[in-house]
Amino acid sequence: MSDTPSKLQRLEDAGILDQRQFTAEELGLIATITDDEIDVLVRLRQKLGPVTDGKNHIRPNFVV
Amino acid sequence: MNLIPELTDLSGATSRAAASSPRLGDALWAKITLAHGLLNIAAQRFWSHLDLQRIFPLFQLELYSIVRCSVPLMKSACERAAELAGTDPLAASTAKYLKRHIEEEGHHDEWLLDDLVALGMDRATVLQGNPGANVARLVGAQYCWIRHAHPAALFGYLAMIEGNPPLAEHLNEIQSQTGYSPDAFRCLQLHAADDIEHLNELRSTITDLPLSRSEAALISTSAFATLQGLLSIFDDLIAKKLAVR
Numbered sequence: 235m236s237d238t239p240s241k242l243q244r245l246e247d248a249g250i251l252d253q254r255q256f257t258a259e260e261l262g263l264i265a266t267i268t269d270d271e272i273d274v275l276v277r278l279r280q281k282l283g284p285v286t287d288g289k290n291h292i293r294p295n296f297v298v
Numbered sequence: 299m300n301l302i303p304e305l306t307d308l309s310g311a312t313s314r315a316a317a318s319s320p321r322l323g324d325a326l327w328a329k330i331t332l333a334h335g336l337l338n339i340a341a342q343r344f345w346s347h348l349d350l351q352r353i354f355p356l357f358q359l360e361l362y363s364i365v366r367c368s369v370p371l372m373k374s375a376c377e378r379a380a381e382l383a384g385t386d387p388l389a390a391s392t393a394k395y396l397k398r399h400i401e402e403e404g405h406h407d408e409w410l411l412d413d414l415v416a417l418g419m420d421r422a423t424v425l426q427g428n429p430g431a432n433v434a435r436l437v438g439a440q441y442c443w444i445r446h447a448h449p450a451a452l453f454g455y456l457a458m459i460e461g462n463p464p465l466a467e468h469l470n471e472i473q474s475q476t477g478y479s480p481d482a483f484r485c486l487q488l489h490a491a492d493d494i495e496h497l498n499e500l501r502s503t504i505t506d507l508p509l510s511r512s513e514a515a516l517i518s519t520s521a522f523a524t525l526q527g528l529l530s531i532f533d534d535l536i537a538k539k540l541a542v543r
Binding site: 281283285296297 | 325327329335337341343344368456459486493528
């Protein structure tokens with residue numbers, strides 16, 4: 235489990251994960267993510283720019 | 299401690315018995331949750347756009363393409379899963395879920411077509427339109443995985459699209475900002491009412507899937523590709539809005 239902190243930290247540093255919002259169990263599950271999967275998410279996150287605060291009710295509104 | 303059982307064979311069936319811990323499904327859903335977070339960031343930018351009145355009909359038209367393609371896509375995955383189900387527990391679970399879900403999602407394209415007409419679009423013209431490149435990439439990737447990998451890949455697509463359902467509060471806000479008739483929001487409002495139940499059903503289905511490690515990775519890849527496709531749709535709709543100004 236030696237690489238777990240670095241994976242979570244990479245996600246946190248990239249603005250993908252706020253560890254304070256997850257339980258230890260959930261963080262353990264998230265830490266199973268692979269480095270390749272992190273790379274994909276980091277690339278996508280970098281394209282998105284800053285988060286708009288205070289609009290947590292907004293949803294994508296995609297449906298099938 | 300390794301949270302995922304060590305596997306010597308990642309190809310699927312032979313490793314499934316060792317890998318079918320519910321934690322694989324739980325870990326998969328945790329990754330999907332991260333992807334939902336990124337989609338929500340993009341959604342905040344899209345739905346906060348100052349020219350929402352011009353963007354909204356374009357969004358609804360693109361959504362119609364997705365919805366129109368989705369039931370045939372699910373039918374294709376269900377058929378392939380049924381073919382494999384005799385010897386493949388994951389395929390059996392996939393077919394069982396999709397058979398039920400296809401019935402739930404039937405006729406949603408017709409609801410959305412009515413909404414587009416309420417926005418002032420011509421029904422026949424909409425029906426004659428072809429899916430654009432973004433929707434073809436989004437849906438086409440799923441056909442590839444269904445046919446050449448495993449039909450359970452579709453869970454990644456469904457988790458991204460249905461795993462983060464509309465909220466009535468947000469839809470009412472869009473309606474107020476754009477000034478469009480409530481009749482233009484019926485399909486989305488019905489999903490806001492129904493999709494929490496669908497979300498819970500989808501989540502419990504995914505977390506309980508009898509997954510091997512490679513199958514979980516396939517669904518994760520499908521989810522992230524779907525995320526990428528949805529982000530491209532948001533980006534291009536904003537760009538298209540600017541182009542027609």
